Amino acid sequence: MRRNxxxxxxxxxxxxxxxxxWFLFVALTGLVFDLTGSPAFVAALFACTTVPFALFTFVGGPLADRLNRRTLMIAADLLRGALALGFLFISRPSQIWLVFVLVGGISALGAxxxxxxxxxxxxxxxxxxxxTANVLFGATWGSMLAIGAALGxxxxxxxxxxxGYVCDAASFLFSAALVLRIRRPTAEARAPARERPSLLAATREAFAYARRDHRVLALLTVKxxxxxxxxxxxLLAVLALDVFRAGDRGTGWLLAARGIGALAGPFIVRRVMRKHDLRPLFLAIPVAFGTYxxxxxxxxxxxxxxxxxxLILGAHLGGGAQWTLSSYALQTIVPDHVRGRVFxxxxxxxxxxxxxxxTLAGIAAQAFDVRIVMFVLACVAxxxxxxxxxxxxxxxxxxTTAEPTRAEVP
Structure with missing residues (x-):
């Protein structure tokens, strides 16, 4: 990293x-629980960080393969920074809907x-x-979850x-300034026929590629x-707020433990990340799942x-490991012109x-002890x-160790 x-x-x-x-998430879980008193709303907040992301990835991925990736990242950061400031105007139960709108917008731009x-x-x-780059990026998420949640x-x-709201807005603006200074091309030069496929055609091409390479199909089911x-x-925030009665500080500590595990997990599995032999990686993934x-x-x-x-720290040693292993393998196997769509x-x-x-966990936590709900989900894992x-x-x-790294692409 020092030389690049x-x-x-x-x-x-x-x-x-x-x-x-994570500064923002700690602040918002406390806000939502205070305004509603409902574990379901806290779980819904967590879901709201993911649903728009899931929907908009099918736009974000093709855009990453069609447009300048650096420009996309800068634009997304600037818009997320503006949205984060909107939380400053929420203080009453009648405004709770605005929390979910703003969180959804930030999530969609993350996609x-x-x-x-x-x-x-x-x-x-x-x-x-x-x-090594993938280990560092996996560790980045974990370390900032640990530091951001604890400090948050x-x-x-x-x-x-x-x-917390202002810190999150400032972080996006600072991120945009750093990305603006990147000078290396963020994508390979592409043939004219591949330069600007339609969004639908780009998505179809990614699916077709995954069907041809069973390694990719298997890796896409990991995360x-x-x-x-x-x-x-x-439900970690509910565990801290409702079971242990530890307030926002307790939420921060549980999320920080999650982050420390996610930070250390990628380093533990670095030795099985071998470009020309993915067999140890495919064995390590279910072990990481089981640990989680x-x-x-x-x-x-x-x-x-x-x-x-x-215990949450230990669980996310496995969680962080499986995430980094699957990302590394996909980056190794998938060619540049479809990589954005596959990711x-x-x-x-x-x-x-x-x-x-x-969503289901939040609903269940309304009817059953949150500990029972967590245990059932752990058994699912x-x-x-x-x-x-x-x-x-x-x-x-x-x-095999001699196979080509990437499948042929017509």
């Missing part, structure tokens, strides 16, 4: 904006930024550095939620499977906040499954680990 200024700028842009996001940034990484680093809980408790059980993540589910099953019955935080589908699937899981391992047996057997 452009990668460093994108890395720092994500670092700052992720920290701001433009994320595919563009993920697709740009292989163009900003040397080929041999791609694995402390700052919001001490100075008020308005500070989506993670999302099926992610409703329990949306097992630790959350224990966290559901933790007797106190500190024990719950430690858009990847992000769209996980955000859709997160939204469904969070464990079951998915077993199913994914068995379903990808043929894919693992088909992988």
């Amino acid at each position: 200024r452009d990668f460093r700028r994108l890395f720092l842009a994500l670092l700052v904006s992720f920290a701001g996001d 433009v930024f994320e595919p563009a940034s993920s697709a740009a990484i292989p163009n900003l680093v040397d080929e041999d550095d791609l694995g 809980g402390l700052v919001v408790s001490a100075f008020g939620r308005e500070v 989506g499977g993670f999302g099926l059980a992610a409703g329990m993540v949306g 589910g097992l630790f959350y099953a224990a966290a559901a019955w933790a007797p106190q906040l500190s024990v719950a935080a430690a 858009a589908f990847d992000y769209g699937l996980v955000t859709f499954t997160i939204a469904v899981s969070a 464990l079951a998915y680990a077993v199913v994914w391992y068995l379903a990808t047996t043929g894919v693992r057997r088909s992988i």
Whole structure:
């Protein structure tokens, strides 16, 4: 990173904006719970960070392959910064709808930024550095969740939620300034026939590519499977606020534990990220899934906040690992001209499954103890680990160290 200024700028842009996001989330979960007193509304807030993202990835992905990726990222950051300031005007229960509108807008713009940034990484680093770059990016999300959530809980408790809103807006503006300074091309030069396909044609091309390469199909189900059980993540704020009675600070600590796990997980699996041999990676993914589910099953019955935080940290060692492994493999396999669309589908699937899981978890938490709901979802994660391992047996057997990295694309 020291010798690559452009990668460093994108890395720092994500670092700052992720920290701001978690300042905002801590402030908003407390605001929504105070205004409504409802676990379902808190879970709905978590879902609202994902549903618009899932819908708009099918626009953001093709745009990342058609337009200048740097320009897309800057525009998305500027608009998100403006929307974040809108939370300053919300103070009454009758305004709760505006929280979801603003969060939805920020989420939709993230569906433009994320595919563009993920697709740009292989163009900003040397080929041999791609694995390390993915570890760093995976660690970025985790570290800023840890730092942003912990500091967010402390700052919001001490100075008020308005500070969290302003910090998030400022983080987007700072991110835009850093991306503006990137000088390397963020995409390869494309043949004229591939330069500007229609959005529908671009999406069809991505699906066709995935169907031809079973490795890609298998990898596209990794994050989506993670999302099926992610409703329990949306209930962490309810666990802190309603079970442990720890307030915004407790929410910050549980989210920080999640972030520390997500930070460390990618470093643990760095050794299995091998460009010419993906077999260890395909074995590590279900192990990471199992770790995620097992630790959350224990966290559901933790007797106190500190024990719950430690178990959540352990769970997200697996969560962070599986996310980084699947992203690295897709960046290694998928060619540049369809990479944005493939990542858009990847992000769209996980955000859709997160939204469904969070919505159902919120409804269930209204009728049952939140601990029971979390335990059931943890069992879903464990079951998915077993199913994914068995379903990808043929894919693992088909992988050889001598095979081409990328499938042929007509």
